[in-house]
Amino acid sequence: MTDLLSLLADRRSIRRYTPDPIPDEIIEALLTAASWAPSAHNRQPWRFAVIRHMEAKQRLAAAMGQRLRDDLRSDNVPADIIEKDVNRSYQRITNAPLLIILCLTMQDMDSYPDPVRQQHEWTMAVQSTAMAGQNLQLAAHTLGLGACWMCAP
Numbered sequence: 340m341t342d343l344l345s346l347l348a349d350r351r352s353i354r355r356y357t358p359d360p361i362p363d364e365i366i367e368a369l370l371t372a373a374s375w376a377p378s379a380h381n382r383q384p385w386r387f388a389v390i391r392h393m394e395a396k397q398r399l400a401a402a403m404g405q406r407l408r409d410d411l412r413s414d415n416v417p418a419d420i421i422e423k424d425v426n427r428s429y430q431r432i433t434n435a436p437l438l439i440i441l442c443l444t445m446q447d448m449d450s451y452p453d454p455v456r457q458q459h460e461w462t463m464a465v466q467s468t469a470m471a472g473q474n475l476q477l478a479a480h481t482l483g484l485g486a487c488w489m490c491a492p
Contacts, residue, residue: 346477353485354431360391361437365482369439372478376470379463382447385471388440393433399440400432403491431489439475443468 370387378384390396404425411421432438448464451457472488479486 346481350477350480352487354487356435356485358434358436361484365484366437366439368482369475369478369484373439373441373471373475376467376474378467378470379460380449382464383467383471384444384446384448384464385468386442386444388438388442390438390440391436396433396435396438399438400429403432404429406491428489431487441468441472441475 366389370389373385373387374383376385390399407428408421408425411424416424443464445461445464448460451460476486476488
């Protein structure tokens with residue numbers, strides 16, 4: 340029990356990475372650990388996109404950056420602060436040797452005609468996918484890798 344508590348206490352979000360490639364066996368171990376997360380109805384509503392290639396990371400970072408820029412503009416954030424935030428986010432994404440994107444699918448979740456129950460089903464799928472993400476981060480820490488949860492609308 341002490342080992343688990345130490346793991347939980349010691350894990351930190353790491354935002355600077357070495358350029359060393361992550362071996363396939365490690366990636367597989369991370370995805371396996373993520374898939375061990377509890378999920379609503381045991382439906383496992385997550386999918387993972389593994390991104391290693393710089394071009395794909397750049398496209399993702401640019402798209403996320405544009406969305407961030409648009410959101411901050413609508414919040415009346417000064418332009419210089421917006422560009423600083425967008426650039427920082429771009430660098431974090433493109434400098435990571437590996438990205439694992441957590442995706443949510445409702446394909447196997449229950450479907451209800453009642454909007455309230457359907458919203459609860461969506462919430463449970465989000466919670467389940469978030470738990471898979473935490474498992475992934477804890478596994479990364481255990482395997483000596485730095486990781487950081489990043490999200491965007």
